[in-house]
Amino acid sequence: MDAIPAGGLGDPVHDAQQAFRVALEALSRPGRAQALGTPIAGLPLGAAQAHLLLTLTDEDTRVWWQEPSPALQRWLRFHTGARFVADPAQAAFAVVTRPADLPELRRFRGGTAAEPEHSCTLLVEVPSLQGGLSMDAHGPGIPGGVRLAVAGLPEGFWAEWQASHAGFPQGVDIFFTCGAQVLGLPRTTRVGRLQEV
Numbered sequence: 001m002d003a004i005p006a007g008g009l010g011d012p013v014h015d016a017q018q019a020f021r022v023a024l025e026a027l028s029r030p031g032r033a034q035a036l037g038t039p040i041a042g043l044p045l046g047a048a049q050a051h052l053l054l055t056l057t058d059e060d061t062r063v064w065w066q067e068p069s070p071a072l073q074r075w076l077r078f079h080t081g082a083r084f085v086a087d088p089a090q091a092a093f094a095v096v097t098r099p100a101d102l103p104e105l106r107r108f109r110g111g112t113a114a115e116p117e118h119s120c121t122l123l124v125e126v127p128s129l130q131g132g133l134s135m136d137a138h139g140p141g142i143p144g145g146v147r148l149a150v151a152g153l154p155e156g157f158w159a160e161w162q163a164s165h166a167g168f169p170q171g172v173d174i175f176f177t178c179g180a181q182v183l184g185l186p187r188t189t190r191v192g193r194l195q196e197v
Contacts, residue, residue, distance in 0.1 A: 005075040006043040009054050019055040026175060026184030031137050031146035033129050033181045043075065048177040049095070049123050056121070057082035057093060064091035064120075066098055088120070096124040099152040105160045108172050116169040119187075126152040129178050133158065139189040148191065150176050150183070158191055165190060 009015035015037075022036045037051035045053075057063060059081030065072065072095075073084045085091050088107050096102055102124065111119035126132075132151035135158055164171045164187070171187035 005071070005078040007040055008079040009051070010038075015051070016055045019051045022182065023052060023056065023175070023184070026182050027173065027186045028141045028184075030139065030141055030184050030186055030189045031148050033183045035180055036177075036182045037180055039180070043072075044069075045072070045095075045097075046125050046177050047180040048175075048182040049125050052123055052175055052177070052182065053082075053093070053095065054079055059083075061092050062090055064088045064094045066094070066096045066101070066103075091120050094120055094122045096122060099124050099126045100154055102154055102157065105164055105172055110164075110167060110170040110172060113170065116171075119170065120172050122172055122174045123177060124174055125177050126150055127178065128152070129176060129181055129183050135191045135193060137185075137189050137191050139186075142189065148185075158193075161185075161191055 019036060022034050026034045037047035039047045040050050043050055053076055057076065057080045061082040062085040063076065063082045064085050068084070076082045088094055088103060089109055091109065094108060108120040108122065109118070111117060128151040130149050130151065132149045132153060135148045136145055137148045138145045168187060173187055174185040176183045176185065
């Protein structure tokens, strides 16, 4: 007999509304960490990553898991109805828990020129939102620019991100999470190596 899935949002309506507001804030103010959620007992996902999944997915959502876990898939299916897909190119959301092994961004759905909104959003759990390679970020919601230094990303990630702008408005959006913190990186954000003074 299958075990009962881990719990979901404590107050589904209020918590989902709050998480949705935080997600929007994270994407509208790229590079600024936001607090999101508290840990869910018995769930091997960070609080922010779990709350985003519970808030942003539903029965029409296809989710790709970097580390497929039947227990986690049952958990999400039980709470939101979201379905598992084995091919990242078919996913609306991707759950990444080993950021150093993040697949190339071009493997994820980037939408089409006519429907760029039909793209994948990556939920990437990292060891820290600071301490990584320092990058200058510019774009909507970033007056004057902001410094990004997300830790744990694979070598070449930022070069991939820069290259993805050639296809704008197509491309992916990313939520970097670390425990109960989330930092948004929408496809509108441009990055470059930080020029130290």
